[in-house]
Structures are given as C-alpha cells and as structure tokens.
Amino acid sequence: NVVNAVLLLCCFIVVVYYYRNVRRINQDIDQEHKRPQANSGDESEDFGVIRLAPHVRDEFVRSSMSHVIPDYSQKRDGPGEDGKPVYLSESEKAEGDSDMKNWFMNVKASDKISLDRSLPDVRRKECKDIKYDLKKLPSASVVIIFTDEAWTPLMRTVHSVVNRSPPELLKEVVLLDDNSQREELKGHLDEYIKRFGGLVKLVRKTVRHGLIRAKLAGAKEATGQVVVFLDSHCEATAGWLEPLVARIAEERTAILCPMIDSIAAETMAYHGDPYATAVGGFSWALHFTWESMPQREQQRRKSPTDYIRSPTMAGGLLAADKEYFFAVGGYDEEMDIWGGENLEISFRAWTCGGSIEFIPCSHVGHIFRAGHPYNMTGRNNNKDVHGTNSKRLAEVWMDDYKRLYYMHRSDLKDKDVGDLTSRKELREKLKCRPFKWYLDNIIPGKFIFDENVQAYGTLYTFVDGYRMCIDTLQKDEKTSHTLGVFPCQGKGSSPQQMSLSNEGHLRRETNCAQAMVGRDQERGTVMMTHCHGGSDKWTYEGQLLRNTRSGLCLSTDGLKQSDDVIVTNCDSRSDHQKWRFADPNK
Numbered sequence: 341n342v343v344n345a346v347l348l349l350c351c352f353i354v355v356v357y358y359y360r361n362v363r364r365i366n367q368d369i370d371q372e373h374k375r376p377q378a379n380s381g382d383e384s385e386d387f388g389v390i391r392l393a394p395h396v397r398d399e400f401v402r403s404s405m406s407h408v409i410p411d412y413s414q415k416r417d418g419p420g421e422d423g424k425p426v427y428l429s430e431s432e433k434a435e436g437d438s439d440m441k442n443w444f445m446n447v448k449a450s451d452k453i454s455l456d457r458s459l460p461d462v463r464r465k466e467c468k469d470i471k472y473d474l475k476k477l478p479s480a481s482v483v484i485i486f487t488d489e490a491w492t493p494l495m496r497t498v499h500s501v502v503n504r505s506p507p508e509l510l511k512e513v514v515l516l517d518d519n520s521q522r523e524e525l526k527g528h529l530d531e532y533i534k535r536f537g538g539l540v541k542l543v544r545k546t547v548r549h550g551l552i553r554a555k556l557a558g559a560k561e562a563t564g565q566v567v568v569f570l571d572s573h574c575e576a577t578a579g580w581l582e583p584l585v586a587r588i589a590e591e592r593t594a595i596l597c598p599m600i601d602s603i604a605a606e607t608m609a610y611h612g613d614p615y616a617t618a619v620g621g622f623s624w625a626l627h628f629t630w631e632s633m634p635q636r637e638q639q640r641r642k643s644p645t646d647y648i649r650s651p652t653m654a655g656g657l658l659a660a661d662k663e664y665f666f667a668v669g670g671y672d673e674e675m676d677i678w679g680g681e682n683l684e685i686s687f688r689a690w691t692c693g694g695s696i697e698f699i700p701c702s703h704v705g706h707i708f709r710a711g712h713p714y715n716m717t718g719r720n721n722n723k724d725v726h727g728t729n730s731k732r733l734a735e736v737w738m739d740d741y742k743r744l745y746y747m748h749r750s751d752l753k754d755k756d757v758g759d760l761t762s763r764k765e766l767r768e769k770l771k772c773r774p775f776k777w778y779l780d781n782i783i784p785g786k787f788i789f790d791e792n793v794q795a796y797g798t799l800y801t802f803v804d805g806y807r808m809c810i811d812t813l814q815k816d817e818k819t820s821h822t823l824g825v826f827p828c829q830g831k832g833s834s835p836q837q838m839s840l841s842n843e844g845h846l847r848r849e850t851n852c853a854q855a856m857v858g859r860d861q862e863r864g865t866v867m868m869t870h871c872h873g874g875s876d877k878w879t880y881e882g883q884l885l886r887n888t889r890s891g892l893c894l895s896t897d898g899l900k901q902s903d904d905v906i907v908t909n910c911d912s913r914s915d916h917q918k919w920r921f922a923d924p925n926k
C-alpha cells in the first residue's frame with residue numbers, strides 16, 4: 341500500500357510537471373508571437389524550456405509571419421508600380437504641394453503607392469548572371485534609423501528589404517526610432533511589425549540621439565555578422581544584398597556602399613543607372629561631393645561587376661562586418677544630429693587599413709529631400725551641427741590639412757567642440773596613416789589651395805587708397821559663373837580666396853578662371869568654370885595677371901563693387917592691374 345501510494349504520488353508529480361511545462365512552452369511561444377522584438381539574438385537565448393540553435397530559432401520565429409512576399413514575376417498594376425512616377429489629380433495637388441514644404445517629399449503621392457511596389461531591376465546583365473552560394477555567405481542585420489519619418493516611405497523601406505533579401509541572408513531588420521513624436525509611429529508601429537514575425541525588431545530611444553548615435557545604437561542591436569545601414573526612405577531592389585555580403589566575406593575590412601539610385605521626392609519615380617560609376621569626394625568645407633571614377637581605378641577593375649574604390653561615401657547606405665565596424669571606431673559618439681560622420685568614417689577607414697568601396701551590382705533607391713523635416717538643433721542649442729561635427733573630424737583626422745577647413749570656417753577656429761581625447765587615442769591605437777598619405781594615395785589630384793602653387797590668398801588691387809578684391813559674389817560654385825570684385829573683407833573671407841596653381845590655372849577649389857573676350861579682342865569678363873587640363877593659363881609677371889590665350893590682363897579699371905572683373909589690354913603702369921596676393925588671415 342505504501343509502495344502503491346508512493347508510486348501514485350510520483351505519477352501525480354510527473355503529470356503535474358509535464359502539464360506545467362507544456363503550458364509554459366505554449367505560453368512562451370505565444371509570448372514570442374506577441375513580442376516579436378524580444379528576439380535579442382543572444383546565441384544562448386532561452387525560449388522558455390526549449391533551447392533552439394540560432395538558425396532553427398529564426399525559422400521558428402519567422403514561421404509566424406503573416407506578411408506575404410509578393411511574386412514579382414507577375415505584372416503588378418497600380419500607382420507607382422515598376423517605379424513609375426505618381427501624378428496627383430487637381431484636387432490632390434494642394435496637399436502634395438504642402439507636403440513638399442513640410443516633408444520635402446510628396447507624402448500624398450507616396451501614400452498612393454503599394455508598400456510592396458515593384459521596381460525595375462536596374463542591374464546590368466553581368467550582375468544578374470552572378471550566382472551566389474547563399475549557404476556560405478554571412479548573415480546581415482539591416483539597421484534603419486528614423487526620426488518622425490512619414491509612414492509610407494518608412495514602411496516601404498522595410499517591405500522592400502524583407503521582400504528582396506534572401507531569407508538565408510537576412511538575420512533581421514532593426515528599426516531604430518530616434519525619439520519620434522508622431523502618434524502613428526508610437527502605438528501603431530509596434531502593432532504593424534508583428535506581421536513580420538520576429539524578423540523586424542523595433543528599438544525605441546526616448547531621448548533624441550541624432551543620426552550618428554542612432555546608427556551606433558542600431559548597430560549595437562544587430563546580431564548578424566554584417567551590419568547594413570539604410571535611411572528611412574529607401575527602396576532595396578532585386579539582388580541588392582548578395583553582392584554586399586559576398587564582398588565582405590571576401591574582404592572583411594571593406595566598408596561597402598550600394599549604388600544609390602534616386603527616388604524623386606515629388607513623384608516617387610525610381611531612377612537607377614546600371615552603368616553608374618561615380619565615386620565620392622569631398623570639398624574642403626567638408627561636404628560630400630560626387631566625382632567621376634579616376635582613370636587608375638578604371639584600369640584596375642577587370643570587370644564591370646568589380647567593386648569601385650571610393651575616397652569617401654555619402655553616409656546613409658553602407659554595409660560592414662559588424663565586428664570590424666566597431667573595431668575601426670564605429671562613429672564619433674560626440675557628433676550630433678546630422679553631418680560629418682560620412683567623411684569621418686571615410687578618412688578613418690582608408691587611413692586605418694580598411695577601404696571604402698561602391699558595389700555596382702547592388703542598387704538601393706533613396707528619396708533625395710531638399711531639406712530636413714526635423715529639428716536640426718543639437719545639444720546646447722547648437723544650430724550648426726554640420727560645422728561642429730566637421731571640426732571634430734578635421735581636428736582628429738586631418739593633421740595640418742585642417743587649415744583648409746578653417747579657410748572656409750575661420751569662425752570655428754576657437755570654438756569648443758568637446759573632448760577629442762578618445763578619438764585621438766583611437767587613431768594612435770590603430771596606428772592610422774597621416775592624412776597626407778590619404779591625399780597622395782587615395783585622392784591624388786585633389787587641389788590644395790596653398791600647396792604646390794605660385795601664389796595663394798586674397799587677390800586685390802590697391803587704387804586711391806582703396807583695396808578691391810576678387811570675389812565670387814556668393815555665386816553658386818557648383819556651376820559656371822562670372823567672377824566679380826568687392827571691397828576686401830579680410831580675415832578668412834573664403835569667397836575672396838584665389839590660387840595661381842603651378843600649371844598656371846587661376847582657380848578656386850573646383851573652378852578655373854576663363855577669359856571671355858569679345859569680338860574686339862580688347863576687353864572681356866572672366867568666367868569660373870570646372871577646371872580641366874585645357875583650362876586657361878595665366879602668368880604673374882611683375883604684378884600683371886596675364887591670360888595667355890587672349891594676351892589680355894586682369895583689371896579693375898572703371899569697376900564699382902559687385903561688378904564683374906574684366907580683362908583688357910595689359911598696362912603695367914595702371915594701378916588697376918597691379919595685383920597682389922595677401923595672406924587671407926590678415
């Protein structure tokens with residue numbers, strides 16, 4: 341009897357235990373379905389009482405996806421399909437126009453387009469022919485940072501990534517909310533992403549991080565071997581992810597950018613160029629610029645699908661081995677809100693043993709906006725975040741060449757931009773090369789105003805006790821424009837700085853002075869146009885600045901302030917033609 345009672349009790353205990361465990365398992369599964377973002381990716385994550393290997397767990401989590409990936413081989417009809425533009429009707433136009441003012445994009449048009457819209461496959465044929473062994477490639481986490489982004493562009497970014505990434509490669513999407521305030525991004529978003537099972541993880545920041553710290557925070561959440569960053573108004577196209585992870589598998593220290601296609605802010609029309617080969621450069625004011633691929637890079641590449649080495653990147657769209665990304669310094673945490681981090685990572689990667697490469701077979705669209713639909717004021721009421729972020733990068737990475745930044749921003753010379761010690765220590769620790777090495781090897785030919793030049797400074801004549809300076813008169817230097825004169829402004833006035841290069845070009849950063857001489861051959865104006873080998877040459881004899889093609893000399897004869905400067909017959913006695921270069925800092 342006693343034996344029987346003990347046996348019964350044992351049976352009872354076993355049964356109770358069994359049921360409790362089954363219930364726990366079921367509850368845990370339910371919990372997972374309700375809390376998709378709970379997947380922290382920790383290798384040993386405990387799913388209740390069952391432990392799952394990471395790849396099994398991913399499948400397990402994903403099986404709860406209610407999102408259906410569309411079949412893009414079938415033709416889809418609807419607004420914006422196949423990347424076509426959307427034009428609003430008369431009655432909708434007013435709303436679209438006001439969106440352009442408030443959002444710098446036509447949200448009304450975007451709202452008409454399916455979140456799963458089809459896009460043209462803009463890759464060239466050679467790209468489509470490449471076969472990837474997905475089982476052998478590393479997995480990727482796609483980090484999308486946003487602050488108060490409009491709903492449809494944000495979700496279309498997510499949909500395009502989920503729809504067009506091979507499940508074998510896409511470990512997760514990390515949506516990093518940089519303290520958005522709009523209601524729909526609060527409750528509704530948590531609800532919405534449940535359709536992606538555990539695949540889309542939402543991370544909220546309740547203080548504004550600014551995009552640089554937001555990227556860092558997003559990358560820290562990533563559990564894939566590769567981390568890919570995207571802006572929150574992008575669309576990934578067919579085959580975008582494979583070539584990125586494949587190149588990282590081959591070269592762990594390469595930081596990669598897809599080709600950035602354009603999505604028109606007004607119509608959402610998708611435009612990509614399969615043959616695009618532009619690379620990134622920079623201006624001394626520390627803005628990103630597009631440049632054409634240098635000849636030596638054209639020669640190095642063996643096939644049109646080869647990566648393109650680029651001196652810099654635009655910033656928003658990039659892929660890197662996660663460990664390497666942090667090992668090489670992540671981003672500068674003290675950079676605020678917007679700007680500077682793109683050139684910083686570029687200079688850093690190249691000088692510290694890595695590289696920046698563009699991957700021609702990977703195409704991602706980006707909505708280019710004419711402004712920022714969010715507050716750009718940083719900590720301590722800083723209204724110039726790009727300027728102060730850039731000063732940080734100049735001070736840490738540019739050695740003495742930071743002077744070229746201060747030529748544009750003399751106002752920042754004495755500005756406190758926070759402690760730089762840890763970034764300087766990083767540079768020491770990684771034994772990074774000097775900035776001069778970068779200039780000589782990675783972007784040779786970049787014009788340096790005051791090196792290897794015959795003369796540099798503000799260029800002026802002195803007539804009747806009055807200094808008149810050559811001046812751009814605030815014209816847009818990205819295009820051609822006439823050169824003018826203005827009373828000298830002194831101390832670091834950038835629109836008045838000129839260089840006479842060793843080749844004899846009278847120039848500024850990208851534009852060279854061309855004499856525009858009238859029929860009479862006796863008088864003309866001066867046009868600043870993009871420099872090239874055949875740009876006009878000038879000689880500096882005595883004090884005359886002679887244009888060798890026309891034989892005429894630069895002169896201020898008869899000019900008032902804000903007039904265009906002229907070229908006219910040379911006369912070494914005329915005070916209007918006696919030119920001096922002055923140290924721009926005096």
Ligand code: LR7
Nearest residue numbers: 485486487518550551554571572654655656677678679706
């Ligand atoms: O405080 C902020 N917090 C954020 O999370 C400010 C912005 N953001 C988010 C924002 O919602 C967006 O998703 O950060 C992302 C980038 O902001 P955008 O889209 O306003 O920036 P942008 O496209 O004008 O700027 C480019 O330069 C920036 C410099 O700091 C960043 O590097 C951007 O990522 C970068 N974008 C691109 O490179 C896209 C391609 C453009 C080209 C060429």
Ligand code: MN
Nearest residue numbers: 571656706707
């Ligand atoms: Mn952007």
